[in-house]
Amino acid sequence: MNYTLIIGLEVHVQLTTQSKMFARCGTEFGLPPNTQTDPVSLGLPGTLPVMNRRAFELALKTATALHAEIAPFTKWDRKNYYYPDLPKNYQISQYDLPFSRGGHLDIPVRKDGTGGGICRLTRVHLEEDTGKLTHGAGGYSEIDLNRAGIPLMEIVTEPDIRSAADARGCLEELRLVLRYLEVSDCEMQEGSLRCDANVNLHIETPHGAIATPIVEVKNLNSFRSVERALEYEAERQFRQWQEDGLTIKDAHKETRGWSDPEGVTKPQRRKETAADYRYFPEPDLVPVVVDDAWRARVKASIGELPAARRARFEADFGLTPYDANVLVEQGRDVADYFDAVVTKTSEYKLASNWIQQDILRIAKELKLTLTGFPVGPDELAELIGRVQRGELNTNQGREVLAKMVERGQSAEAIIEADGYKMVSDRGAIAAAVDAALAANPKAIEDLKKGKKPDAVKGFLRGQVMKQTGGKADPKVVLDLLDAKLAELASDG
Amino acid sequence: MDMTRLTAVGLIQEYERKTLSCLDVARGYLDRAEKYGRLNVFVHLDGEAILSRARALDAKRASGAAMGRLAGVPVAIKDVLCVEGEPTTCGSKMLSNFRPPYSATVIERLLAEDAILVGKTNMDEFAMGSSTENSAYGPTRNPWDEERIPGGSSGGSAAAVAADLAPLSLGSDTGGSIRQPAAVCGIVGLKPTYGRVSRYGLIAFASSLDQIGPFAHDVADAALLLGVISGPDPRDATCVDAPVPDYLATLDEAPRALRIGIVREFFGAGLDPEVEAAVRAAIQVYEDAGATVREVSLPHSKYGVPAYYIVAPAECSSNLARYDGTIFGRRSADFSPRYPGEDKLPPIVRMMMASRAEGFGAEVKRRIMLGTFALSAGYADQYYNQALKARRLIRNDFDAAFHEVDVLVGPTSPTPAFKLGERAADPLAMYLSDVYTITANLAGIPGISIPCGLTKAGLPIGLQLLAPAFAEESLLRAARVFERAGDWHLKRPPLA
Structure with a gap:
């Protein structure tokens, strides 16, 4: 039975800014825990976010380069959920009025001539990154808020991707564009580029086409793991469907994590009901109006x-x-x-x-x-x-x-x-050819026995070059060597 | 001369005449705070710090340095405002150990003008309440009748000024939390336009409604303090970059042809007859002073209380989410499973649940639940989004009214101070204390409450004036017209 793999990507990109999305503290990677913080990024009671205009502009630049439509009016929303890496227990994000919608990415054809094409984008929006939890010894978890509040751009693609290799190609091209724009380092290892994939299969059955339940694959920490995980997931979903016959209508979206060492995806939490994030407009921030002049300025800044x-x-x-x-x-x-x-x-x-x-x-x-x-x-x-x-x-x-x-x-x-001078003096090179032939009688024998002439000639040419300290003009060497060998052959 | 009876403006004059030192004044107020400790006005008072600040200011003055606009003036601070290194509890057990590592913008401005901070005042927990009974640190008593509430949520700051424990104080007003306590404590309380004063360092209750404002004995003192705390702040995106007039300098310029609007809807059922009589008399004072008075209608004000009790709890449910014992908030010592099924929850979830159960009081929990519900999927359209629509209609009502009049005048609170415990078991009755004040917060406009009478039982009555956004200057001048015609602002509680 034939099936088509349907993939959409959700890419998170940390923007390269001096300070955080809504706070003044720094964003440098790899510093001791909780040193890149200030009262605002820690979410201390009484503090207020203030938008980093530079971050907003980098995001505008990206969306413009991706041919997206820039909203003239955009606002911030709070996404409410309790998690220890989120100091305020809400994340400032964008819900119903993201700063950009639509757009597409042109994917180049691969070396082998496959792949390539266009991947449409659903939307690009901006939000603040969360902190990082480390599950340490003794049953304790440690919270590092250096990352909390770093400007994070979310790029969501349409489910336009049809193979694991294309998914990788799309992500690689996206990274290249973002690096060209100098909006992000895009280091997957450091987490400045992160990718989740939504994937399912459309299967042709004798009773018509069916779709398997959508799986969100997380924990994709390298381009290679994106490709491997999606290859694995396609086969797994097909097997699963053969076993249980469940379709998208029968099951909720599932979240699975990729395990690189084991080469498998494993179920994470099951989304029994859609999470209720109780979005509402962030009252501490004012909406952003992007006028034509600003749009034009951003467009002109794109090389x-x-x-x-x-x-x-x-x-x-x-x-x-x-x-x-x-x-x-x-x-x-x-x-x-x-x-x-x-x-x-x-x-x-x-x-x-x-x-x-x-x-x-x-x-x-x-x-x-x-x-x-x-x-x-x-x-x-x-x-x-x-x-x-x-x-x-x-x-x-x-x-x-x-x-x-x-x-x-x-x-x-x-x-x-x-003393790098190419020796083109025919007399000197002829002497070297003679010397090389004299020193390698076996090569001449081989030639006479019918051993591949090109191989022998290549060997002799190397010997001549050696004689001249690598300085001989290779064209002259070849000329004279050919003449000499022809001479020997006719003597033969 | 009893220096604790002076207004801030009067005190500054005495300092300039060198008849008083900051140290004398600080000692005078500290003695009085000790004497009236039973009112439970302060939740934190550091006498040593106050005296050393006073000494430093005396030394500064002696050195001939130019002094700030509030030099040597004691200002009491509602415990919702962050002061670096000082306990800032928000009236909650949840923040009993919180000492912010930074100061609110308004605190920095007070200090830059050489004010003396004289302590953190009691309040309803997280500014939720109208009586200061919802404090984890016990209720504050009304200096006019100690069996009664001082209003809320800024009851401590209102009582501080009413009882002369400080000539000035700061409060915050989300639905009337400055104006209502000012009214029932017989003093002046002003809620500025949303965006006039930076909220940076104000521990949020409902971010789109909260605004910091002054308490004082008279309009001049309120104008002085408002001038110091107002103005743009790069740390608050909602704070508006509009110039700050010299409110004090223009105060006594009589407003030309003052047009007063009487809001029909503010004189309906539930208004105490004594309060109504005092407010009607005040309106007569305006007419006598040459103002034109006309009745106006705010037809959507009936939606004020319901809209407020959706928007404010919704924002509070999010603002207070951070107090879960992980980073902020008192962590519960014991979060072992207590109820069936809890053993299946991860320990961190049980820890958050237990910490929030222990750390928050009943009213805060009630509002968090209301707000969480109002924002939930499937309900947000019915509740939160409807409330936003009502809010817009209320704002439009005010816009229309202010085409016809300069200020709106009416009662601040439907009743004088009620008895402690009287409404504790009836949240709805408590919510109606703010029925006349709430709409100004929903519309973002400024309002002031000034004393306009006493009941037969000797309880203060407040007159509320409302003005268009950023019209604080005309609001204060209109208030001053009434104040100048009488002596209600000179009355003091009969404290023994």
């Missing part, structure tokens, strides 16, 4: 977004969709770097290769971003020019680049100091 950038890299620089995506999906610093390099060289494909294969590798090893990378885009363009003009071969170029990073010197200085 080029990933989808537009991929398209431009393909159109303007002739990159393949795959290459364009690699440069874009690594983050804004990488694409910016590429953009800067190609203002200085028209070797677009080479620039893309050098960045993907060398710059990113070095950056990863040294744990650097490309913002302020020791070899600037101008210097890389210059180095690419030397290789392209034949002053250096590719291997030499790589070595020079490594030394540029290491010593912080220009390519020219390193070439000068370390």
